[in-house]
Amino acid sequence: MSDPAETPVADDGVLVVRRGPGANCSSIGSAVEMLFLSATVGTAILAAVAAALDPKDDDGEADPDEPATLSPPSPEAP
Amino acid sequence: MSAAVTRARREPFGAWVRLGDDTLVAVDRRVADRLGLPHAAFAPDHVPGPLEVHVAVTARCPVACAGCYQSATHDGEHVPFTQLRKTLHGLRAAGVFTVAFGGGEPLLRDDLGALADEARALGLTPVVTTSGYGLTAARARTLGSFAQVNVSHDGVGGGYAAVRGFDGVAVAERAIATLRAAGVAVGVNHVLTRQNVDGLAATVDHVRALGARELQLLRYKPAGRAASLDYLARRLTPAQCDALGETLRALAPTLGEGFSVRVDCALVPLVSRSLPDAATLARFGVFGCEAGGHLGSVRRDGTAGGCSFDDAPGAEGIAGFRAFAAVPPEPCASCPLRAVCRGGCKVVSRHLGHGFAPDPECPRVIAHRAADASP
Numbered sequence: 242m243s244d245p246a247e248t249p250v251a252d253d254g255v256l257v258v259r260r261g262p263g264a265n266c267s268s269i270g271s272a273v274e275m276l277f278l279s280a281t282v283g284t285a286i287l288a289a290v291a292a293a294l295d296p297k298d299d300d301g302e303a304d305p306d307e308p309a310t311l312s313p314p315s316p317e318a319p
Numbered sequence: 320m321s322a323a324v325t326r327a328r329r330e331p332f333g334a335w336v337r338l339g340d341d342t343l344v345a346v347d348r349r350v351a352d353r354l355g356l357p358h359a360a361f362a363p364d365h366v367p368g369p370l371e372v373h374v375a376v377t378a379r380c381p382v383a384c385a386g387c388y389q390s391a392t393h394d395g396e397h398v399p400f401t402q403l404r405k406t407l408h409g410l411r412a413a414g415v416f417t418v419a420f421g422g423g424e425p426l427l428r429d430d431l432g433a434l435a436d437e438a439r440a441l442g443l444t445p446v447v448t449t450s451g452y453g454l455t456a457a458r459a460r461t462l463g464s465f466a467q468v469n470v471s472h473d474g475v476g477g478g479y480a481a482v483r484g485f486d487g488v489a490v491a492e493r494a495i496a497t498l499r500a501a502g503v504a505v506g507v508n509h510v511l512t513r514q515n516v517d518g519l520a521a522t523v524d525h526v527r528a529l530g531a532r533e534l535q536l537l538r539y540k541p542a543g544r545a546a547s548l549d550y551l552a553r554r555l556t557p558a559q560c561d562a563l564g565e566t567l568r569a570l571a572p573t574l575g576e577g578f579s580v581r582v583d584c585a586l587v588p589l590v591s592r593s594l595p596d597a598a599t600l601a602r603f604g605v606f607g608c609e610a611g612g613h614l615g616s617v618r619r620d621g622t623a624g625g626c627s628f629d630d631a632p633g634a635e636g637i638a639g640f641r642a643f644a645a646v647p648p649e650p651c652a653s654c655p656l657r658a659v660c661r662g663g664c665k666v667v668s669r670h671l672g673h674g675f676a677p678d679p680e681c682p683r684v685i686a687h688r689a690a691d692a693s694p
Contacts, residue, residue: 245332245345254350256332259343259604261579264446264467264506265535266373266421267388267627268583269614275603276594277571283603290344
């Protein structure tokens with residue numbers, strides 16, 4: 242995968258979406274359904290992730306003072 | 320609605336974050352700020368740490384597969400728990416997200432569940448691969464901290480025995496059932512060789528019916544005991560490589576909810592002719608050879624490597640992987656998939672005498688060399 246810094250910036254701020262933990266001890270893996278993703282499904286996935294990261298109240302209105310939930314609190318920055 | 324972010328790491332571009340469902344997301348600075356992630360300073364030559372690290376926990380294995388990439392044996396040594404605990408703390412400090420335990424046979428360690436608990440307590444996502452030998456219902460109940468346990472199963476119709484030199488299908492399938500009964504998420508590791516690749520579709524149906532949620536396809540790699548002449552008789556043929564991409568493309572829409580097929584880093588170049596553009600692949604987190612980049616390994620002696628198949632001395636190997644990715648030779652240099660594929664599997668290229676070079680089994684590399692050789 243390329244450096245996310247080289248990925249074109251999207252309006253929603255989501256640069257890369259990668260599914261699953263890569264549950265193998267010998268090689269890092271990529272989901273086949275992501276390899277052959279249709280444009281429609283890809284757009285829907287990006288939109289869903291962007292929405293999940295968007296701090297909005299239950300009524301759907303954004304609250305600029307409320308950060309997205311961090312649970313548990315974010316660990317250290319490197 | 321807000322997502323539960325379970326782990327995050329600031330980067331110069333913004334941040335990597337992991338969501339509660341294990342989805343990994345790279346976000347820009349604006350989103351990172353909105354998530355409330357603490358700021359970090361980065362040097363101009365900052366090299367990102369790995370997101371996933373493979374940790375060898377033992378050299379012991381009761382089955383000793385013919386192609387074991389770690390050359391595990393019946394009397395191999397376990398890595399001391401104290402050493403592994405120190406490793407886990409180091410990985411946490413480095414901002415690693417996923418730790419994948421391997422061996423040898425990790426189940427031979429009585430403290431495997433405790434290792435997973437330790438990783439979880441540090442905010443890491445632990446996963447593990449096993450043959451299933453040694454698994455009991457009681458042991459399975461100690462593995463609840465693992466995000467997923469992958470069981471090795473190389474296929475139906477004799478595929479398993481053809482790859483590993485013995486038939487462990489019954490053990491693998493009993494392990495899958497036992498883990499499922501204990502509520503542990505199960506995946507299957509499936510090494511592709513010329514002997515079993517034709518049964519791939521049947522294997523997909525079979526492991527899905529067994530209750531696995533994922534089939535991880537692995538390229539057969541010439542490391543450990545597999546680094547021999549026998550590799551040439553095991554690797555996929557060029558015709559099989561050519562067909563694999565379209566086979567996977569046909570499979571993808573049939574998988575349905577709750578089941579996934581993954582390709583490993585080394586298979587990316589082999590299916591490259593069937594892939595979409597690099598930008599799409601990058602956006603959806605497709606990993607080619609990330610050795611020394613987003614992927615790392617910790618060997619049994621505690622030293623770091625670029626990947627678990629890499630036997631070069633730590634810094635030398637990691638530097639070699641990074642140098643290749645930064646300035647690859649042709650045909651990788653002008654390949655449209657370069658940024659994602661990163662030159663294919665260097666373990667293969669080194670075994671076949673090419674050193675850190677473009678993957679000699681990549682169809683694009685083969686075509687390039689054929690063109691160069693033609694008068």
